[in-house]
Amino acid sequence: MALVLLGVAPLGGENQRSSAAEPVPALSPFVDVHAHLEPADPAHSVQAALRAMTVENAAKIVFMPPPFTADDPARYDAEIILAAAKGQDKLAVLGGGGTLNAMIQQSARTGDAGPEIRRKFKERAEELLRLGAVGFGELTAEHFQGVTPYQSAPPDHPLFLLLADIAAEHGVPIDLHMEALPQPIPLPAPMKSPPNPPQLRANIAAFERLLDHNPRARIIWAHAGWDNTGYRTPGLCRRLLQAHPNLYMDVKIDPLKPGKNSPLANGAGGAIKPEWLQLFQDFPDRFVVGTDQHYPEPLPGPQRWEAVVLLLNQLPDGLRQKMAMENAERIYAHKLDATPH
Ligand SMILES: [Zn+2]
Ligand SMILES: [Zn+2]
Numbered sequence: 467m468a469l470v471l472l473g474v475a476p477l478g479g480e481n482q483r484s485s486a487a488e489p490v491p492a493l494s495p496f497v498d499v500h501a502h503l504e505p506a507d508p509a510h511s512v513q514a515a516l517r518a519m520t521v522e523n524a525a526k527i528v529f530m531p532p533p534f535t536a537d538d539p540a541r542y543d544a545e546i547i548l549a550a551a552k553g554q555d556k557l558a559v560l561g562g563g564g565t566l567n568a569m570i571q572q573s574a575r576t577g578d579a580g581p582e583i584r585r586k587f588k589e590r591a592e593e594l595l596r597l598g599a600v601g602f603g604e605l606t607a608e609h610f611q612g613v614t615p616y617q618s619a620p621p622d623h624p625l626f627l628l629l630a631d632i633a634a635e636h637g638v639p640i641d642l643h644m645e646a647l648p649q650p651i652p653l654p655a656p657m658k659s660p661p662n663p664p665q666l667r668a669n670i671a672a673f674e675r676l677l678d679h680n681p682r683a684r685i686i687w688a689h690a691g692w693d694n695t696g697y698r699t700p701g702l703c704r705r706l707l708q709a710h711p712n713l714y715m716d717v718k719i720d721p722l723k724p725g726k727n728s729p730l731a732n733g734a735g736g737a738i739k740p741e742w743l744q745l746f747q748d749f750p751d752r753f754v755v756g757t758d759q760h761y762p763e764p765l766p767g768p769q770r771w772e773a774v775v776l777l778l779n780q781l782p783d784g785l786r787q788k789m790a791m792e793n794a795e796r797i798y799a800h801k802l803d804a805t806p807h
Contacts, residue, residue: 492775495525496790500756505542508550514762531563533606536572544599558802561599574619591632600801603641611661622675630683637799639684646698677710690715693727700741707749716756719773734773738780754794
């Protein structure tokens with residue numbers, strides 16, 4: 467549960483920056499491992515991102531398609547991002563949101579995870595890496611309705627286990643969006659049903675089976691700090707990080723929709739909460755920054771990257787270096803250094 471901390475003075479005092487105020491850049495360069503673009507005009511998105519990086523003090527941005535279902539007419543995958551990012555050494559690309567995730571969701575629905583589906587899945591995963599993707603994302607095991615429809619698949623589904631094996635074999639990570647559900651619960655407010663189901667299935671035990679399935683597979687559980695169920699507490703994150711050395715987390719803070727467990731006080735505009743700082747300090751090698759920023763930047767209002775930078779800028783120097791740069795370089799096995807093909 468979110469802890470309201472009395473006596474912690476919010477930095478700046480308000481979480482909406484006025485249009486006159488300049489955004490504050492990161493104190494040291496950072497890698498943003500989770501961002502999205504506008505598929506109708508990827509080239510324009512890339513230009514917007516490159517301009518923003520100077521303002522943010524971002525060294526690298528990893529773009530990925532969101533997790534799509536098979537019948538979504540808006541579905542796209544890494545190809546259009548790779549084409550737009552061609553030759554840009556500050557950008558990298560994950561793939562699979564538009565195809566591998568769609569196959570997982572479909573297989574979870576039909577119950578068919580037979581040899582033919584597995585063969586096609588593996589072929590597509592390896593094709594994405596050949597094309598220049600540096601890992602797999604954005605996949606989902608539990609995703610509320612947003613730009614994409616409600617999606618749910620067991621995190622230990624045979625195709626997720628297969629993807630862990632492929633990721634381990636090729637030394638690339640998986641970026642997984644999964645609302646935290648230690649037990650079955652009714653849909654929490656303010657989510658609405660429909661379009662989301664009235665009851666949600668548990669997923670944490672199955673997630674732990676995925677993590678244990680192949681300890682060489684590096685799995686980034688996306689959006690730490692942006693919790694829509696109330697269960698993604700620092701306590702749950704701590705227990706899972708302790709139990710599973712191949713688990714990593716990227717930190718997202720949405721100033722317009724901070725969720726139920728923001729690491730920052732005052733919604734998403736204040737001081738870092740002590741229980742989150744302690745978690746980062748106790749697992750300094752396991753957190754990275756994944757803003758979930760969209761480019762071009764949506765207007766109006768403060769951007770997601772600004773809230774994450776507000777957190778980074780409050781960290782002690784050594785910890786900030788790790789969360790901002792070193793961890794991402796290690797998790798991506800220095801593939802972020804390579805220019806997309
Ligand atoms: Zn997500
Ligand atoms: Zn995302």
